[in-house]
Amino acid sequence: MRGLRVYTLVYLLFLYAPILLLPVFAFNASTVIAFPLAGFTTEWFTELATIPALHTAVLTSLKIAGVVAVVSTLLGICAARAAARYRFPGKAGIMGLIMLPLILPEIIVAVALLVVFLQVGLPLTSLTVILGHVLICTPFCVAILNGAFQSLDPALEEAAVDLGETGWGAFRLIILPLVMPGIIASLLIAFTISMDEFIVAFFVSGSDATLPVYLWGQLRFPQRLPAVMALGTILVAASVLLLTLAELARRRGVRRRGGQDTGGFL
Amino acid sequence: MTALISLSGINKTYASYHALRDVSLDIGAGEFFSLLGPSGCGKTTLLRTIAGFETPETGHLRIDGRDMLRVPANKRPTNMVFQSYAIFPHLSVAENVGFGLRRSGDNRAEKAARIDEALGMVGLSGYGDRAAHALSGGQRQRVALARALILKPKVLLLDEPLSALDKKMREQMQSELRRLQRQVGITFVLVTHDQEEALIMSDRIAVMFEGAIAQVDTPQGIYRAPRSQQVAAFIGMMNFLPGTVRSDGGQLLADIAGLGTIPLPGDLAATARLGAAQFGLRPESLSIMFGSDPLPTGLFSDGTVAERAYYGDMTYYDIDLPGGASPVTCSMKNLLSRPVLEPGSAVRVAWEPGALSLFQDV
Secondary structure: OHHHHHHHHHHHHHHHHHHHHHHHHHOEOOOOOOOOOOOEOOHHHHHHOOOHHHHHHHHHHHHHHHHHHHHHHHHHHHHHHHHHHOOOOOHHHHHHHHHHHHOOOHHHHHHHHHHHHHHHOOOOOHHHHHHHHHHHHHHHHHHHHHHHHHOOOHHHHHHHHHOOOOHHHHHHHHHHHHHHHHHHHHHHHHHHHHHHOOHHHHHHOOOOOOHHHHHHHHOOOHHHHHHHHHHHHHHHHHHHHHHHHHHHHHHHHHHHOOOOOOOOOO | OOEEEEEEEEEEEOOOOEEEEEEEEEEEOOOEEEEEOOOOOOHHHHHHHHHOOOOOOEEEEEEOOEEOOOOOHHHOOEEEEOOOOOOOOOOEHHHHHOHHHHHOOOOHHHHHHHHHHHHHHOOOOOOOOOEHHHOOHHHHHHHHHHHHHOOOOOEEEEEOOOOOOOHHHHHHHHHHHHHHHHHHOOEEEEEEOOHHHHHHHOOEEEEEEOOEEEEEEOHHHHHHOOOOHHHHHHOOOOEEEEEEEEEEOOEEEEEEOOOEEEEOOHHHHOOOOOEEEEEEEOHHHEEEOOOOOOOOOOEEEEEEEEEEEEOOOEEEEEEEOOOOOOOEEEEEEOOOOOOOOOOOOEEEEEEOHHHOEEEOOO
16 A cells, blocks of 8 residues: 555656646746756746737637637537437447547647648638647547536436427527536636647647747747746646636536536546 | 327337337326336337327327327427426426426416416425425426426326335325326326336226237226236236136036136136137135135135245235146235145135136137
């Protein structure tokens, strides 16, 4: 038992130590990223406010992530609803294809997308990043929403129709409120993934650099490194916050339906 | 009896099997009607066809004289109590019960009054503000009933509504459902696999096997005069005794394994054919003779107790009769004056020829 405990600690340290270094150097009063630490400063955070290109990149990323979250969640709702409610030929195969981007190497997806966009003649802008990110985020949304839709008793919808509602009314009044926590979780996770995604954005963002692409560019300038660390700290904090909200929304949904928690996405 | 629901020639097939085979059935206004059968016999499919959730390939369905098959479920004068109750978990009890009133055009006060009335009808007055997911099984069932009855449908459809309840609660709900049905006068169509429940609650029962209706009759009719061996075996307990029907000098005789040869009782003789037959005898039509009991009427056979099952109020004895193919089961009330017999005891059994059923299934 003792051995297992030590193993767990080492494992967690290995996972999180690099991330914990981010805030350490973000508050370090030296442009050199190395120990020993020089002293405490918030200088790098204030420096962030003075870089216009960074602001543009943040806005681009927020815009892209917002659109991606909405679009991939809408697609996810359609797919999860179809999977839960209807039987049709080739259903297993279609669901499998939808989930495939989850396991495809992202670099392959990125190169393929670039080739397609160039062939179609689509200029590389935020739109192409949105298309790429929707491709990557939709499987996550489907996975989350599938859980929400599958756990619904099909008789609920029939009961609403039996009591005089139309199909759309039953969906709006019964199904939608019950899967709403799943939808919120899906929006938040798609948003987070899109905010953080680098490879596809790197290939297809053109001149509209997203935040990760911008950060990558800054790594060439050593004096900018502490500011990057500061930005990284903010991003990690925001990601943790969003994912926590997503999980809370999911748990609340489970409680509200009075169901058993079968373990969520996180 | 005027038929409120009239089904004729209904056929429904799924990819792999025939769910309903040429079902024709009339259900009267104000009847408590049960669809009874083992799981997979098509009874739920038939109920869902009446509700509008299944569309048969052929046949007609009329409710109150109106053709219904092209009418969508939300426009039919039927409401349903689902097996899972399908209580909307995110709504309160009152919102659940009042769900069907959304399109009624009643104002807020009228709706509230109707919801109170419906809740009172099922004994849940004052529960309106509760969260639906916090209710017990029995309470959910009542909410489902109130929700379906509030629209005053012509037909209330109940899909195994009591199967999720424990025995005590089930018995209580059985009598309550019966009372409710008399009170509101609405036609109830109940789907159940529990023959006892069907016998207790129904005015009439349709017994279904493999998508087809085997017999429609009153509970007494089904129990006393099952039309086939399959129905007889499904409803209650029945001893099946192999035998033959033969003619001797113009009189029909029955040779029954273990019970001997008797003149075939008059009501059976009308439809009997010569040749092999199965004779049916309910356990209560056989009785062990205890010294303390008055001498019963009927015929007698001697046998040995092979096995017994003690139920408290009754004891079921399996009795070996000489010449019998298998032991016959006989049920005896446990009167104080009657000892519970051990296997191996020699007994004399009295039985009533008038209670015999005759099956000559082709």
